[in-house]
Amino acid sequence: MPEDVSLTTVAARAGVSISTVSRIVNGETRRASAATIARVRDAIEAVGYRPNPVGRALRRRQSQVVGMLVANLDNPAMATIASSTEAALRSAGYVMMLCDTHDRADLQDDYLSALRAQLVRGFVMVASVPSKGLADLSAEGAPMVFVTRRAPAGRGPFVGIDDRAAGAAVADRFIDEGRRAPAVAFPQQGSSATRDRVLGFLARLAERGRPAASVIQGEGSGLSHLQVGYEAAEKIFSAGDKPDAILCVSDQIAYGVRRRALERGLDVPGDCSLVSIDGSPLNKWVAPWLVSVEIPYIAYGQEVLASLNAIWTGSASMDRLLPYRF
């Protein structure tokens, strides 16, 4: 299958000019007679012509590529988002270019500029980090949608869940279950997502008669949420009050908390129940002790696509909040 078939090949075979073929390929049916169109279509079929995306991008000054920057592909949730977004984009005729920023601002900027040079059509920022390049690009009005974490600069369409509400839902559950000593484990330098979950949780508890001061709060630092959970748990378990229910703002934090709990000889959920926000399908298999608010990461892809489409067509860019499920 020699792939050196271009508009010229088709034009020669159909006995028309390349302009005509180009127009027909692009659906400009009003610029050619029905007979010509049929002849060209046949020729296209016969030689197996496929438009060359590179030539097209050069001329149009815009490619079919959408760039996706993800903070950490090793995080299963982000991998799922990447996978579903790739599928959605592909089915709409776009291709996705994926970059792993490792949560580093400098890498993020490198990737942004490389992608821009590729004339990408849009950017999908999954858990972006604040950076100069991002701010610039955003200010220029580049098509950009933020997933999981909101835009550092504030404005920018967002795909995710209502993090505050999710936190509040866990609070409600704890109260309804009659928990005496609720706690929360979260990362020291959290993103908008983890922060909002904690805030929603504490706010709802306060509304229902449990002021924030009475809630055991454990924060952890470290690169991975596993480590964060492990550290946060230490603080929580060595607090004066013994917690009987802990909100972990992500699955991985819950894994870390649980490990520390085991090391301390605590039974989960016997002595202390763990609730997390994420809901990886893996939990059912490796963490049956964990109750989780399930986030439909698998559905993120189509929302991202819808959001990009809205931007491209000039509609108002609005946030897309997906339903979570307890």
Added chain:
Amino acid sequence: MPEDVSLTTVAARAGVSISTVSRIVNGETRRASAATIARVRDAIEAVGYRPNPVGRALRRRQSQVVGMLVANLDNPAMATIASSTEAALRSAGYVMMLCDTHDRADLQDDYLSALRAQLVRGFVMVASVPSKGLADLSAEGAPMVFVTRRAPAGRGPFVGIDDRAAGAAVADRFIDEGRRAPAVAFPQQGSSATRDRVLGFLARLAERGRPAASVIQGEGSGLSHLQVGYEAAEKIFSAGDKPDAILCVSDQIAYGVRRRALERGLDVPGDCSLVSIDGSPLNKWVAPWLVSVEIPYIAYGQEVLASLNAIWTGSASMDRLLPYRF
């Protein structure tokens, strides 16, 4: 930052022709005087010129893009491979385009032809599936490296571990530990990787006096290895002999086996120890009961790059087997 700076911009500013600038950008230092080179370099710096990859690809008929097809991004091992490969390629000046084939031949072919149209420089097939498009492309001699699973057609450079040896290593361990009733859990329609692991395991056991017929073999079917393990375990546990050590050919299979074991009231590793081949870092946190042969997925990226480099420079394409660690 208006990004409409091209060779023309630089040429005008430096007072030379675009040919000269192009040659200097591409390191053809012998085609211009030192003074000219300096002047051009300054101009490049001043206007912030970056070569346009699209124009370049069109002219060179070859882009800096490397296409990566992965069977399932939700699999943490593959996500890690994708991440490390992306990093390695990026640091060598390439960009990676990632596609998730969901292990489907038709999608794989779609992606292959889309990537080819993008004039990609090479293909990285992570756990590829046999397909017509793959066979054609491979026959044409497209630069292609196979990761984790060997080329369906046989020939093609491979990056992975020595799967038979890994299986054998587990066999040795079982014998050395004095296990009475070893078993193995594996997928019904396995890849070259899982097949080789089982073969290596059984062969070594046979060498050391345990003919294959005496080994409990449980195969499972299903989309995910979790399910495979769950099914395989059922067969293994309901066999006449009660196993006291099971080789699970992947981490996820081990998770499935363990779940079934729990349901049957078996203690792991008390009643029966589990050994898997994969070694996800997550194991330490969520599956401390699992012993694993650790595969250095994080190091795959650089090997993939090295393999591609070998192909591009015309060297003999050889397999790259990485060391595993018990």
Added chain:
DNA sequence: TCTCATTTGGCAAACGTTTGCCAAAGCTGT
């Protein structure tokens, strides 16, 4: 000073598209 080789650099033609503009042909109504 002349010849010849080397250095230095520009011209122009590609690569595969898209699209503004022009022109030929076909129609309509007078």
Added chain:
DNA sequence: ACAGCTTTGGCAAACGTTTGCCAAATGAGA
């Protein structure tokens, strides 16, 4: 038969790059 409009389609110029070829300028040797 003629003006004017619509349909149909081609020409050619871009988009940003690379590169074969040619030419001017420089330098060396005679």
